[in-house]
Amino acid sequence: MAPEGGALRLVEAGMNEPKVLLEVKLTLSDSLAREASASGLLEPEAIEALLREELGRRRREHLIVADDSLADLEPPAFTDAEIEAQIAAAREARRQRNARRRGYG
Numbered sequence: 001m002a003p004e005g006g007a008l009r010l011v012e013a014g015m016n017e018p019k020v021l022l023e024v025k026l027t028l029s030d031s032l033a034r035e036a037s038a039s040g041l042l043e044p045e046a047i048e049a050l051l052r053e054e055l056g057r058r059r060r061e062h063l064i065v066a067d068d069s070l071a072d073l074e075p076p077a078f079t080d081a082e083i084e085a086q087i088a089a090a091r092e093a094r095r096q097r098n099a100r101r102r103g104y105g
Contacts (some may be wrong), residue, residue, distance in 0.1 A: 005088070036042050041050070080084075 026033075033042075040046050
């Protein structure tokens with residue numbers, strides 16, 4: 001599927017992932033176009049770097065939102081009996097490890 005306003009075509013990419021030739025038309029103010037061009041920001045490598053940076057920023061933002069949603073969830077409440085059972089199980093596991101180290105198990 002070709003993006004709106006652009007043409008999409010697969011091209012050889014060498015050892016890395018396949019590349020796609022994408023022709024994009026931008027309407028920019030004259031001053032922005034001149035400054036971006038003079039800064040090299042309209043070169044394919046620069047545009048690729050800008051896109052990768054923005055995609056990474058959006059992925060990080062998505063993870064932050066998901067993390068915030070998880071933080072809002074109430075953790076399950078444990079009863080005193082469940083906590084005591086976990087402590088007892090951990091102590092028993094430690095006793096068994098120590099016994100094996102000493103050659104008693």
